[in-house]
Amino acid sequence: xxxxxxxxxxxxxxxxxxxxxxxxxxxxxxxxxxxxxxxxxxxxxxxxxxxxxxxxxxxxxxxxxxxxxxxxxxxxxxxxxxxxxxxxxxxxxxxxxxxxxxxxxxxxxxxxxxxxxxxxxxxxxxxxxxxxxxxxxxxxxxxxxxxxxxxxxxxxxxxxxxxxxxxxxxxxxxxxxxxxxxxxxxxxxxxxxxxxxxxxxxxxxxxxxxxxxxxxxxxxxxxxxxxxxxxxxxxxxxxxxxxxxxxxxxxxxxxxxxxxxxxxxxxxxxxxxxxxxxxxxxxxxxxxxxxxxxxxxxxxxxx
Amino acid sequence: xxxxxxxxxxxxxxxxxxxxxxxxxxxxxxxxxxxxxxxxxxxxxxxxxxxxxxxxxxxxxxxxxxxxxxxxxxxxxxxxxxxxxxxxxxxxxxxxxxxxxxxxxxxxxxxxxxxxxxxxxxxxxxxxxxxxxxxxxxxxxxxxxxxxxxxxxxxxxxxxxxxxxxxxxxxxxxxxxxxxxxxxxxxxxxxxxxxxxxxxxxxxxxxxxxxxxxxxxxxxxxxxxxxxxxxxxxxxxxxxxxxxxxx
Numbered sequence: 309x310x311x312x313x314x315x316x317x318x319x320x321x322x323x324x325x326x327x328x329x330x331x332x333x334x335x336x337x338x339x340x341x342x343x344x345x346x347x348x349x350x351x352x353x354x355x356x357x358x359x360x361x362x363x364x365x366x367x368x369x370x371x372x373x374x375x376x377x378x379x380x381x382x383x384x385x386x387x388x389x390x391x392x393x394x395x396x397x398x399x400x401x402x403x404x405x406x407x408x409x410x411x412x413x414x415x416x417x418x419x420x421x422x423x424x425x426x427x428x429x430x431x432x433x434x435x436x437x438x439x440x441x442x443x444x445x446x447x448x449x450x451x452x453x454x455x456x457x458x459x460x461x462x463x464x465x466x467x468x469x470x471x472x473x474x475x476x477x478x479x480x481x482x483x484x485x486x487x488x489x490x491x492x493x494x495x496x497x498x499x500x501x502x503x504x505x506x507x508x509x510x511x512x513x514x515x516x517x518x519x520x521x522x523x524x525x526x527x528x529x530x531x532x533x534x535x536x537x538x539x540x541x542x543x544x545x546x547x548x549x550x551x552x553x554x555x556x557x558x559x560x561x562x563x564x565x566x567x568x569x570x571x572x573x574x575x576x577x578x579x580x581x582x583x584x585x586x587x588x589x590x591x592x593x594x595x596x597x598x599x600x601x602x603x604x605x606x607x608x609x610x611x
Numbered sequence: 612x613x614x615x616x617x618x619x620x621x622x623x624x625x626x627x628x629x630x631x632x633x634x635x636x637x638x639x640x641x642x643x644x645x646x647x648x649x650x651x652x653x654x655x656x657x658x659x660x661x662x663x664x665x666x667x668x669x670x671x672x673x674x675x676x677x678x679x680x681x682x683x684x685x686x687x688x689x690x691x692x693x694x695x696x697x698x699x700x701x702x703x704x705x706x707x708x709x710x711x712x713x714x715x716x717x718x719x720x721x722x723x724x725x726x727x728x729x730x731x732x733x734x735x736x737x738x739x740x741x742x743x744x745x746x747x748x749x750x751x752x753x754x755x756x757x758x759x760x761x762x763x764x765x766x767x768x769x770x771x772x773x774x775x776x777x778x779x780x781x782x783x784x785x786x787x788x789x790x791x792x793x794x795x796x797x798x799x800x801x802x803x804x805x806x807x808x809x810x811x812x813x814x815x816x817x818x819x820x821x822x823x824x825x826x827x828x829x830x831x832x833x834x835x836x837x838x839x840x841x842x843x844x845x846x847x848x849x850x851x852x853x854x855x856x857x858x
Contacts, residue, residue: 371753373731381756440766445773454723454776457759536766539759540730554759564730564762567641570667571648 353580370542381542385555390528393466401474409482428472436533439465457539459555470523481515521597535560618848639734654825657734675825682855684783684806685818688790690775695719697794697803709755726758727779784853811855
């Protein structure tokens with residue numbers, strides 16, 4: 309303290325200025341990087357939309373080696389796997405969060421929370437390997453499908469991967485609900501279940517929705533595990549049994565093919581184009597979620 | 612052919628510790644793309660360079676020079692319990708285009724056929740397409756969209772080992788235990804031949820191809836010495852890994 313106070317005034321001011329500037333540069337550069345990455349994506353991907361006819365680009369056949377760049381099977385494949393994964397992960401994730409926050413005794417909470425964080429740290433390639441060698445044969449035998457490398461297998465692995473995100477964020481949201489809400493509900497004679505279901509969860513719904521969106525972002529962007537367990541066949545997932553057939557996702561396609569393409573070729577630009585489509589799909593999902601939260605807030609008044 | 616390239620690099624490094632060779636995998640297209648971009652000295656490829664790739668290299672001021680360094684048979688593999696022992700090229704083509712979808716149609720059990728293929732950046736993929744699916748003719752037949760594109764040889768062998776419905780193809784050097792190799796005939800009634808060094812050398816096995824190394828311009832210095840070694844002394848490694856050496 310004394311030494312700091314003893315510093316000459318000018319030097320202290322200079323130090324403060326330098327620190328402020330450093331923080332400002334750090335903050336601005338993060339935004340700049342995001343913008344630059346997006347611009348790069350556009351620069352590399354937009355030519356695809358001019359070099360390839362839209363009819364071809366949104367066609368049903370993906371044979372990039374032969375000039376057929378139909379991205380429709382890839383888009384639908386990504387959506388099928390992601391939505392199925394979310395349908396599995398959300399009930400489980402939110403229920404786990406409710407259990408940890410509202411039901412479990414403190415000692416169980418102390419054990420469960422760190423374990424879920426460990427779950428988040430498992431590398432995706434390890435889960436992919438597990439899916440390929442254990443889950444896929446199981447899916448094939450139990451469901452009697454021709455192969456176990458299916459959209460469903462991918463969805464199970466993805467659900468598992470997005471669970472930690474959903475649980476931790478939803479748990480935080482529940483945690484943020486004021487204690488007075490619970491007290492009031494109990495004072496009105498509500499049971500614990502009624503309190504959770506009619507008061508606490510609705511009060512935390514914007515946070516819970518954020519949790520779902522983050523989980524979905526994790527799922528749609530995941531590459532390695534999906535590439536290992538979904539079979540990567542670029543077929544149109546439009547038949548009733550498509551969930552139990554192989555699919556090819558956008559991320560797996562980019563990962564599998566980007567290393568190969570000659571820079572500047574049409575295929576190269578199309579892969580970046582797929583990146584743009586992926587970006588747009590995620591953007592629309594997030595936007596819809598934000599709109600939903602906003603609307604509910606205005607109507608419900610609860611935060 | 613990445614394991615062959617690795618074996619060469621290792622054996623050569625043992626004899627010539629002053630030379631450092633690092634090998635990266637990823638498929639023929641990956642190596643050729645890196646050669647075009649000028650980041651490597653030698654591209655290993657299990658297919659010939661395409662016209663557009665040569666053009667791209669020239670545009671970057673690089674003249675690729677081609678060397679045949681070994682031969683390889685592409686083996687067709689199934690689950691060990693599969694009773695089908697031989698297939699004709701025509702049957703393979705029909706299977707991989709999706710015209711035949713049940714093992715019953717080629718003398719097997721009543722089971723659906725699951726098609727396994729390498730990713731489209733693999734030289735093996737292109738070779739198989741041109742010489743088996745299209746039977747070496749000009750046509751626009753393509754792999755069935757139901758074909759599973761596996762990112763690695765290990766992906767194929769893992770699925771073949773555990774799935775009795777599956778059929779796959781890969782370089783003979785990659786065939787491991789737990790997979791059954793199917794004999795292939797050029798035409799119905801013709802002799803069904805299993806892939807081996809002998810049947811590739813005498814030309815009786817129908818799905819065999821040369822393996823290449825490409826250098827940026829005429830090789831000089833250490834690269835030149837390495838290529839000479841690969842084509843002479845290095846051929847021992849070729850046979851050891853299940854590929855077919857040059858004569």
